[in-house]
Amino acid sequence: MIILGVNGWIERGHDASAALIVNGEPVCAVEEERLIREKHAYDRVPVTAAQFCLDYAGISPDEIDKIGVSWNFPFLYKLHRREWAGSQTLSHYLFGSEEYAQKIEYVDHHFAHACGAYFPSGYNDALVLIIDGQGETFSTSLWWGEGSDLTFIKGYDVNRSFGYLYSAATKHAGFRIGDEGKTMGLSAYGSPRYKEFLEKIMYMDKNGELFTEIKSTPNPSCIDEEGEIIEQWHNHFEKQIPPSKIPLRQVEGNQCYADLAASVQMMLQEMVVTMVTKYTKKLNTKNVCIAGGVGLNCQLNGEILSLPFVDNVFIQPAANDGGTSLGAALALCSTNGEDIKRNMNVYMGPEFNNKYIEQCIKKRGLPYRKCSAVEKETASLLAENKVIAVFQGRLEFGPRALGNRSVLADPSSFQIKDKVNVLKGRELWRPLAPSILTERQEEYISSDYVSPYMTIAFPVTDITIESAPAIVHVDKTARIQTVPKDHNMTFWNIIRHFEQLTDLPIVLNTSFNKRGEPIVCTPDDALNTFIKMKLDHLVMGTYIVDYRE
Missing domain, CATH: 3.90.870.20 (Carbamoyltransferase, C-terminal domain)
Incomplete structure (x- = not known):
């Protein structure tokens, strides 16, 4: 079976990408940004990336059996009281023709992330942890991977988004959303003196239940709640720290932003460690798989690996949304009974002689x-x-x-x-x-x-x-x-x-x-x-x- 996975859309899309799996084996994957030279490829359908995959494998769209899309767009648009453009429109964007619409299948966003984390890990069982800004309804979800099966365990709604909390701190420090890696690096220069204040807004109890003062609801003006939630966090931060009007170029003279970063980083680590502690013990596993944009937080990942009851941690190298094209393709492999080659090859893009x-x-x-x-x-x-x-x-x-x-x-x-x-x-x-x-x-x-x-x-x-x-x-x-x-x-x-x-x-x-x-x-x-x-x-x-x- 030949399965093409895609991520990216013309509204609120980012990190567009495509991946191709042939008979259970990933043969190529590439982010659209690398090919069109636009970082993060915002609001793009991965036309160039999909074409690269087909060219690399020497196949035409006619030979594709299924096309996995890493968002459940029909459900997402309905949730926001909007009408989805339809598979014919997406097919036309991808291939210049509506005739491939019947091959398109929509995969829930966090399930695409989960498949992209679990199947390439090679583990026989694992707690699978997905943390990002948001999917259709969840911002964090936990899954149980065993053999060739993935089972949903628990999800936290968008108001409880670790990803949006981190993005809000990033923006407050004067960086762009998408530069959360800078906030992670900055956190090492600070002390978590704002953590107690922030925990009045969002906190997790010892049982892994997450509580928040952030409130948002889906509405037709946008197909995600990013802006609304980040604005609420911004208003809370402003009670303690004024927003930086320029990108932070040096730590000296900007200690409050380093301390904010340290506070958010420690909150994140403590809450995620609480979840991992509860569910690895409940599931009796020593393996953890991670994806979602927050999965690129290497300090958090180090904390998880250092836990005495965790032996192995696999983070999807393309943990951000760019990796969900591979995850969507793997999801369709799984649901169609394909024998998946369960290892990770990160070198899957273009090469030149x-x-x-x-x-x-x-x-x-x-x-x-x-x-x-x-x-x-x-x-x-x-x-x-x-x-x-x-x-x-x-x-x-x-x-x-x-x-x-x-x-x-x-x-x-x-x-x-x-x-x-x-x-x-x-x-x-x-x-x-x-x-x-x-x-x-x-x-x-x-x-x-x-x-x-x-x-x-x-x-x-x-x-x-x-x-x-x-x-x-x-x-x-x-x-x-x-x-x-x-x-x-x-x-x-x-x-x-x-x-x-x-x-x-x-x-x-x-x-x-x-x-x-x-x-x-x-x-x-x-x-x-x-x-x-x-x-x-x-x-x-x-x-x-x-x-x-």
Whole structure:
């Protein structure tokens, strides 16, 4: 069976994406933003992403058996007393024809998230936790995964949204909604002095019941309650802290916003840990799967993994709505009895051969050379304190760059952190992540837990603070990417050669994009961003490009 999963719509849509599953195996997945160069691809149907999936697999829309949509739009629009545009309209957007409407099936949003978290985990059983702004009716939901089945356990309504609470704090600090990762990073600089005040507005009792003063109801003016709920939180925050009128560029002089971030972060962690504690024990499982935008909160994920009764945590690498295209396709696989290949491959996007890469470089007139030992040469340049962009293999699925569309540097100098943040246009206080060889992880990270997708923050060891200060956050944690040899051989080899030169099995790794832009997808994207960022070198395929004014 061939199943196409899609996420994205022209009203209140974000993180549009498409994924294709053939006979139970995901073969490709990509976010629309990477292809059209518009970050988050707001209010977009994933036309380009869907076409990429079909082209990659060499199939036409006629050969698709089912199309899974990651929102139950007919129900959602009815809930808001609106009329849904219809499957014919969606089919026309996707393929330029209404004839594929009968193949479209709508999947409840949180069920799409849950399938995207549970099935790729490979666990035989798990508590599945979905936390985001909202789905059709729930903002948080819990599921029981056992074998090939997923069963709904409990849901919290939209007024109790952890995601909207976090977004409200993000906006109050002067950031854009969608920049919640900045709030997470900022929280480490603060103390939770507003937590007691905030718990008068929303709190959870020891039994996992969640109470709130936030009130909203579905209405025809909008198909979600985001604006209404965030405005209510904003009014509560304002009783303690004025909203920042500009984006927060430095912590100094803005301690109240760091304290707000710390308060919201601690509230989130305590409430989610209460839920996980109750339901892992009730279900008698030691495995937890997580998705939804809040699933990208690596500090929260670290807290969950540190619980003594939790052995394994799997976070869908594309935990945000971009991952629900894969989840919707997996949901239809499950309901149609397909034998699902239950592992996660994050490298599922476009790739380009050396011939095409060289043609793109030649058009720019930049100095370049072909290298027979490109991994070793990349490591040598890193050891010379060069900042290097790497463009290799298939594009990553999800918001993290995991070695194929990355900017790399030597983490042994704290100053390199500031340099890379400046080159990317990021705030200097924001942390940067490490990629580390699995074989030596325990020396540098206070856990041997393999975390290949940069989704969990771990405390670091003293040797890391001394030898790799550029990747240590102010709270002495790091959001690591463990690099097993069999996950990404090229990237593993780069780090291995760097280790042989420096005795440091770690490189600083951040996404290859300028602030406000999506991660690069094509060689032309890479060359444009390389030039704008003024990096030292760009490694694409077997070619090394040198920067010049």
